[in-house]
Amino acid sequence: MLRKLTPYLFVAPLMIFIAVFTYIPILTSLNLSVREWNFLSSNMPFVGLRNYEQLLLSRDFWNSLRVTTLFAVFSVPLRLGAALVIANYLVRETLSSRLLRGALFLPSVTSTVSIAVVFSWVFSTDYGMMNALLEPFGLGRPQWLQDPHLALWVLIFVNTWKQIGYDIVIYIAGLQAIPRELYDAASVDGGRRWHVFRRVTLPLVMPTTYFLLIISVIEAFQVFTIVNVMTHGGPAGATDMLVNLLYEIGFVLFDIGRGSALAVILFVLLVALAIVKSRIIGSKVHYEA
Numbered sequence: 001m002l003r004k005l006t007p008y009l010f011v012a013p014l015m016i017f018i019a020v021f022t023y024i025p026i027l028t029s030l031n032l033s034v035r036e037w038n039f040l041s042s043n044m045p046f047v048g049l050r051n052y053e054q055l056l057l058s059r060d061f062w063n064s065l066r067v068t069t070l071f072a073v074f075s076v077p078l079r080l081g082a083a084l085v086i087a088n089y090l091v092r093e094t095l096s097s098r099l100l101r102g103a104l105f106l107p108s109v110t111s112t113v114s115i116a117v118v119f120s121w122v123f124s125t126d127y128g129m130m131n132a133l134l135e136p137f138g139l140g141r142p143q144w145l146q147d148p149h150l151a152l153w154v155l156i157f158v159n160t161w162k163q164i165g166y167d168i169v170i171y172i173a174g175l176q177a178i179p180r181e182l183y184d185a186a187s188v189d190g191g192r193r194w195h196v197f198r199r200v201t202l203p204l205v206m207p208t209t210y211f212l213l214i215i216s217v218i219e220a221f222q223v224f225t226i227v228n229v230m231t232h233g234g235p236a237g238a239t240d241m242l243v244n245l246l247y248e249i250g251f252v253l254f255d256i257g258r259g260s261a262l263a264v265i266l267f268v269l270l271v272a273l274a275i276v277k278s279r280i281i282g283s284k285v286h287y288e289a
Helices: 002-032 050-056 059-090 095-109 112-122 129-137 151-176 180-188 193-204 206-221 225-230 242-252 256-280
Strands: none
Touching: 002 256, 050 256, 059 095, 059 151, 059 206, 059 242, 095 151, 112 129, 112 151, 112 225, 151 206, 151 225, 180 193, 193 206, 206 256, 225 242, 242 256
């Protein structure tokens, strides 16, 4: 009997951890999403789907969904495309490549708050380094974080700068797993560098791309710290992401019911996106050379 229970005892700590920090919070959010609660009252009346109805009829929700979708649509391809190109050059085991890998990976392990504060200064209208560089060229002093047409692009740039190092490291691991014989065969056949990259590298690095796509899309839909520190969702809601709206509803307005309903909607949305991506892209991923 003890021998049969031994494997379960080994995985029990991890399962308890997952249950406490994943499954229980999900079930709690589901319960709170159909109730009205403000943190202070012990009374939590059941309101059914009213919180979901209020969200779906709210202009703020649809604006946040649009902004978050735009952020994901532009930031994810930029991250992955740039990371693959850079990784293709840094895959060689040289001293300079190793130093550049470390330099590019450093922002990934740096505090997001620190990065957001620094880039708030960099893109400041009055004393920012970006405007100081542009002004001698007669390009004026753009209001990077106050202009609704520019603020989201600034956040995309900052998020890409922070996350691209992680993508590069993962891509390098994927590129190093490609058999060298395939590149030698392509060279013998007279393949040019672009053709080798398109015909050999891209197909064989698809499993890595698929993994990073899943991770980066989830991260894009959950971005919060950069938004909260740099723009607070402004100007005029131009950078009001879904998680930022969730924070405002739940922890500023103390409307826990609606905040939990938004969390459930975000969870369902991410699961649906993962399923769609697995159906569309997963079938095209080959794990053998």
